[in-house]
Amino acid sequence: MEQYNLSDRYITAISDEKAITTKDLQVHYGANHAIFDANLEFPRFKITSLIGASGSGKSTFLRCLNRMNDKIAQVDGQILYRNVDINSNKINVYEVRKHIGMVFQRPNPFAKSIKENITFALKNSGITNKNELNERLETSLKSAALWDEVKDNLNKSALALSGGQQQRLCIARSIAMRPDILLLDEPASALDPISTSKIEETLKNLSKDYSIIIVTHNLQQASRISDYTAFFHLGHIIEYNKTVNVFTNPKMQATEDYVSGNFG
Numbered sequence: 001m002e003q004y005n006l007s008d009r010y011i012t013a014i015s016d017e018k019a020i021t022t023k024d025l026q027v028h029y030g031a032n033h034a035i036f037d038a039n040l041e042f043p044r045f046k047i048t049s050l051i052g053a054s055g056s057g058k059s060t061f062l063r064c065l066n067r068m069n070d071k072i073a074q075v076d077g078q079i080l081y082r083n084v085d086i087n088s089n090k091i092n093v094y095e096v097r098k099h100i101g102m103v104f105q106r107p108n109p110f111a112k113s114i115k116e117n118i119t120f121a122l123k124n125s126g127i128t129n130k131n132e133l134n135e136r137l138e139t140s141l142k143s144a145a146l147w148d149e150v151k152d153n154l155n156k157s158a159l160a161l162s163g164g165q166q167q168r169l170c171i172a173r174s175i176a177m178r179p180d181i182l183l184l185d186e187p188a189s190a191l192d193p194i195s196t197s198k199i200e201e202t203l204k205n206l207s208k209d210y211s212i213i214i215v216t217h218n219l220q221q222a223s224r225i226s227d228y229t230a231f232f233h234l235g236h237i238i239e240y241n242k243t244v245n246v247f248t249n250p251k252m253q254a255t256e257d258y259v260s261g262n263f264g
């Protein structure tokens with residue numbers, strides 16, 4: 001692999017309102033330093049893609065943003081959300097996850113009905129009013145572009161849905177909690193092209209109301225759907241800019257080599 005000077009980087013400042021910001025974020029898995037000095041600002045109501053080769057730290061970084069690494073890694077530095085450092089040990093991580101939701105690579109619906117997949121966490125968080133539960137059920141399934149396909153079968157098992165439908169259900173489950181930020185870790189990598197394009201269209205629509213940060217290996221997908229892109233290399237964020245610039249006019253050699261397919 002080509003050696004690059006990892007202290008060279010091009011990180012653009014965001015002029016839009018910010019959804020979340022990391023300051024000097026460092027992540028260690030034991031002796032393995034997985035993320036170095038990550039300073040990034042994510043805009044509100046936009047889609048930001050995290051790209052980079054396997055093992056470059058994209059998922060590790062993403063998981064920090066809603067404290068999913070707490071039990072597996074040492075995470076130092078600040079994560080500022082609404083002027084609060086949510087990386088502080090005084091913060092209730094369950095509250096953080098109500099504001100910052102996560103969708104994983106493999107669809108992971110509960111072995112329950114479609115309806116219960118949406119209402120389970122809502123009920124656990126104290127929402128018991130039937131009208132409110134039904135309203136959230138319908139609006140979240142509509143936002144995830146699944147309502148028309150399932151509205152007559154809400155009591156059917158979620159496991160009977162196709163992979164693409166299950167993933168849209170997981171997106172609906174996440175947004176039913178009305179988070180501000182939606183984190184997605186390669187949400188379409190296990191899906192066929194038609195389901196992938198439905199997910200992409202869904203995310204584009206959701207970005208009117210949510211700030212979205214997505215890890216993807218699919219460079220076409222990043223360039224199709226995201227407003228900003230961050231390029232990770234060996235745990236360093238080498239370049240962060242508007243997506244169009246990252247793909248058509250990258251500032252760093254490492255970025256150019258990656259987006260043009262010169263290294264894997």
Ligand SMILES: Nc1ncnc2c1ncn2[C@@H]1O[C@H](COP(=O)(O)OP(=O)(O)OP(=O)(O)O)[C@@H](O)[C@H]1O
Pocket residue numbers: 029032034052053054055056057058059060061072
């Ligand atoms: N749970 C874990 N325990 C120990 N080390 C881990 C763990 N998860 C990731 N790592 C290490 O952290 C580094 C970054 O991995 P990470 O999965 O974040 O990269 P990635 O860019 O998301 O890769 P991929 O695209 O393959 O998912 C790698 O060195 C990896 O081995």
